[in-house]
Amino acid sequence: MPEKKGLELVHTELKRDTWLFPNISIHTPQEAVKAIADLLENMDREMVVVLHTTTKGRVISAAICSVGTMNEALVDPAGIFRTALLAGANNIFLFHNHPSGDCIPSNMDVLITKRVASAGDLMGIALLDHLIIGEGGRYFSFEEEAPQYLAPVSEKHRMNDGDSVQDDILAKVERAWERRERLRRETVEELLSLIKDGDTFYDPGWSREAMAPRNPVTGTVYKGSNRLILMLAAKKYAYRDPRWMTYKNLSGLGYHVKKGEHPKILEKWTFAEQRKLLDQNGMPVLDPRGRQIYEEVPLEKPLYRTFQVYNGEQIEGLPPYQKLSEKPGELEKKVDALIESSECTILETAQEEAFYQRGCDTIYLPLRSAFHGLEAFASTAAHEMIHSTGHPSRLNRAFGKWPAFGSPDDLYCMEELRAELGSLFLMNDLEIPLKPREKRSSAAYMDQYIRGLREHPNVLFRVAADAGRAADYLLERFEKIMKLEKKEDLLPEPQVRHRKEMYPAKKGRIL
Template sequence: MKKSAFDIVLEDRKKLVERIIENMEKGYFFTKEGWNNLAVLPQNPVSNLYYKGGNRLKLMFEAIDNNYQDPRWFTFKQAQEKGWKIKKGAKGILCEKWIFTKKEKEKDEKGNEKEVEVPLPKPIVNYFIVFNGEQVEGIPPYSKTTFTKDEILKTVNNFIKSSEVKIREIAQTEAYYSPSRDEIVLPLREAFKSEEAFLRTTLHEMCHSTGHSTRLNRNQTGEFGTPSYAREELIAELGSLFTETSLGFKIEGEHFNDHSNYLKSWIGALKDDYNELFRACSEAEKASNYLLERYNTFEKTQEKTNDKTPKEKKRIIKKLKEDELEL
């Protein structure tokens, strides 16, 4: 019997989650050696859109595992239409496409016909296969803006300044976001191994802050070791990762807190339901976009006096806000 698109998508999800769990059981999320390549913001050069959510994470994994330096991914048909040729033996990656609404025509109170979007009783699932730019012959070389360490630190410091949540640095050993007080508490900067480690931890806590009831309203009541706690931590970790790459770079340095505890809680949640990763990706994308919009507004106010934001970074943030390549 031929497999349905739904079954194929779920099987592919399971493979990805099993791969991640295997990494987590060894004590890391991506490769043990770490990663530092340019291809962590997957995009389609034909449609000029960025991949989001689960598709984004899946393509990031492939780029890191294969050390791709090209962030461009597209279908066989798109390559063919451009006159590009997929290299012999190249293996494509399955991406998901979920359709939740349909367009219908209806009449307004004046009897005029208009087209509206209505929710489907059951979402339609489909999939498509994409190839990386390094698997293609004839494609123009990719060029990307790179940033110095000083530029990265300055950008993320400005990103922190854009927070609508109060951030306090005090002499204690834990970093956390308090939903009841709606504030982020961090150890003193001197307590961190590096400036980068401080910035990564702060981004993680800023992603937590988006879950407040006045913002994206996520469940943040779980105690350590519970499924809801693990889910929120996974959202914050993925959200901070998405935010870094959306800004156009990766920040080096570990979080202040012990990652092994987080990994253990994530493993349990993912083993119970491998779809949890994709739900977390969707929520992480929302959290990241919320913070990026705040940052974009902050940058606009700074432009009036001193415009030094690289044009490439502005373009990325603007495109991420406009794009609709989901899941």
């Protein structure tokens, strides 16, 4: 019988090897890095690994797609998606390591990310992130730092389980919110661990310099919740350096992170985006030099993302921070200018309590001589002045109530927390040394807002934002007063003339 010739019927199948980790789900870059870091972190050559996941983030399998040399590895999109298709994956995470230890993406890394994202768009398998693993737990996430290179999946495509792309986008949003909630709960617990037995925030252990965090490269002064996060980190690790930088900032200056150091995660909200300005015909609008003009367009929903920063004391070789010395008599000038800058009346009287009365818009303070130092007086005044910014004629906040017989309500407790944080911000912005306030926080509302923050962590971040606005409001008026005083100091001394020369004697006038 003659041998039959023609096409042979073949098939491919997925060969399953050893499991690297138990059944897990991935929703954030940090979770993705934790899952794969042990495999890639100590490799002496570049390796490309892909994780296959479902739309809900459950990891189906992992595949090693390439093993290269010390500084490169061949990345073939076909090889990446071959195992993804066989595994029935809806999404993938792409990883590769840099044996040099840094995790800054190269131009080729960016190009590969765009190619893989485009290929996934055609096949209906989304590239959720491309992560570069460095040394000592460092990593670079395209989703966090450069999401524009992760091309969105076309709405024409559907995932293998029938879920729409819109559902997948919503899942991403949910993961972002979960990441935010986890970060905020950690911050709340760090804060509450420092507040015990009704103590105020004015602990001598706080470093005045580190309480005013900023980025020396970009000039950014961290505000609101980010400021609170960095202040807590400075307190926890006894940092005296107010400088905080991203890995890109410090590596651009030629510095490296000390081995074993970990970054702090901060929040960033984007409320608008830059778009090309087009004319009625859809053509680009150019300036006189022929450059594209952009317009700022508000987003329907603000974008939330996180980024990482390192303190100056975590950076190898960074010159130590030089603290500026204070001039003699500077403290007195600052305290006087602070009191003078108040929009409401401040009365210093012989009494024990310090309080703000909203009805008559007046602050009542004990005499300065009753305080243990001018710093303690300033911190008490700052606390009450933060309260005064809530007046309807200023920032208009709800104060809440504390009945004569009963407990303070939630609004009252949050206003007290707002004043605590706001005065702490203000004192550090004014560079006035921190000393405990004479009026200690009442255990009644301390216990209540501690309990409230544990139940609703987001409240702390709203309060911190309000406290930052209140401190900035007072700081702006303070700076105006200080500028006026400086101008007066710079004015030339008036030429002294004899009184008789200035006012000649006239009949009937007594000199």
